[in-house]
Amino acid sequence: MANISKRLSTNxxxxxxxxxxxxxxxxxxxxxxxxxxxxxxxxxxFNQPESAQxxxxxxxxxxxxxxxxxxxxxxNSQVFAEAQASFPLHxxxxxxxxxxxxxxxxxxxSYFIQHPEGNWLVDSPRYLKHLIQAFEKKGGIRYIFLSHEDDVADAGRYAKTFGATRIIHQADAVAIPDAEWIVGGEEAIHPEPKFTLIPVPGHTAGSMALLYNHCFLFSGDHLWWDRDLERLETPHMLVWDDTHLKQSITKLLDHSFEWVLPGHGERIHIHRHHMKKAIEELAQRRWGS
Ligand code: SF4
Structure with missing residues (x-):
């Protein structure tokens, strides 16, 4: 809980x-x-809430x-309870x-995909009773997709609770060596008809993105929306290999999607045609190609 004695004077x-x-x-x-x-x-x-919303x-x-x-x-216990109940947020x-x-x-x-053939958790939130119950109500968890080694958090505890298969790339598997499914290579994989695992080495050697239903790209720390500059961004710091990062950004042009749902940074939903243009613009801006 926040400590009022540590309240920042800038509030x-x-x-x-x-x-x-x-x-x-x-x-x-x-x-x-x-x-x-x-x-x-x-x-x-910078502004205290002025409306119920x-x-x-x-x-x-x-x-x-x-x-x-x-x-x-x-x-405000009532609003707190209602806000808590709103997660997972549709x-x-x-x-x-x-x-x-x-x-x-x-x-x-982290994100959750409710799917008839089994639900997916994308990276891990805190391990909490509220979420366990919420996931149970939605049918449990079949797969836990881990975008890279930094975002494993409590994946092991969720896997144990739900009997889920944790998926991570071999190059990042040091973070979770007992993962049930360790992916190798740099080719895209289709574990289910609507799901594509796309290795995107760059930020880390084992970074992966998950494309769902040709619409939602769960991008980890590989790609996100910068709301101030209104454009896609990719890491400038904490880059394992810049050449791989460039290849992994341009690799996304082989796929079509409307959403980018990152680990850090803003998510974005734009027309797939504009998404492709935004990726091309990112590659041009960053590497001149
Ligand atoms: S920026 Fe993150 S850590 Fe800081 S108050 Fe907001 S949610 Fe909490």
Whole structure:
């Protein structure tokens, strides 16, 4: 829980606040942009919620925060409970943003796909009773797709609870050597008709993306939307190999999709034609090709 004695002085006065334990992961700014903004490598409250909708979103941010840095002077238990119940948060079709980001994965987002042939968890949230019950209601978890070695978090505990198969690339398998399915090579794999595993080495040697239903690309730390610059981005720092990264970005042009759902950074939904253009523009900007 957030500690009021560590409240950042840059918060505006009022009920919601961020304390100095914030790791600047951006989650709150995505969930409640009317309340939180970035300042000096922290998130801060720049506007107290002014409507019921804004208060609800601020509580969602409080719940999703991986390190419990968001607090309230006085808790509205009813709105808190409603905000908690909203996770996993429905995005589109049968795809959900899970919430409850984990500090173990540096606050990365995780996602859930409800699928008739078995549900998929994409990267791992915190291991919590609320989520276990929510996943049970949706039919459990068959596969846990791990985009790369940094975002494993509590995947092992979820796998044990649900008898799920954890999928990770061989080059990143040191993070989870007992994974049930270790993928090799750089060719795309189709484990189910609507699912494509795409090795995208670059950020790490074993980074992978998951394409679902020719529409949703779960991209880990390989690709995300920059909401300030309104364009796709790929890592500039923490790059294992830049040549591989370039190849892995251009490799995505072989696929068609409308959504990018990253571990870090903003998710985006645009027309697939614009998505292709945005990837081409990224490659041109970054590598001149
Ligand atoms: S979600 Fe928490 S850790 Fe992440 S930026 Fe907001 S306050 Fe900081």
């Amino acid at each position: 505006v006065e009022g009920d919601f606040f961020v304390d100095s334990t914030c790791i600047d992961c951006d989650t709150c700014r995505q969930l409640a942009p009317a309340t939180f903004m970035e300042e000096s490598d922290y998130s801060v409250v 804004e208060e609800f979103a601020a509580y969602q941010a409080l719940i999703a925060c991986p390190v419990g840095s968001i607090g309230t002077v006085k808790k 995005l589109e079709d049968n795809v959900y943003y899970v919430g409850f980001n984990s500090e173990k994965s540096f606050g990365a987002h």
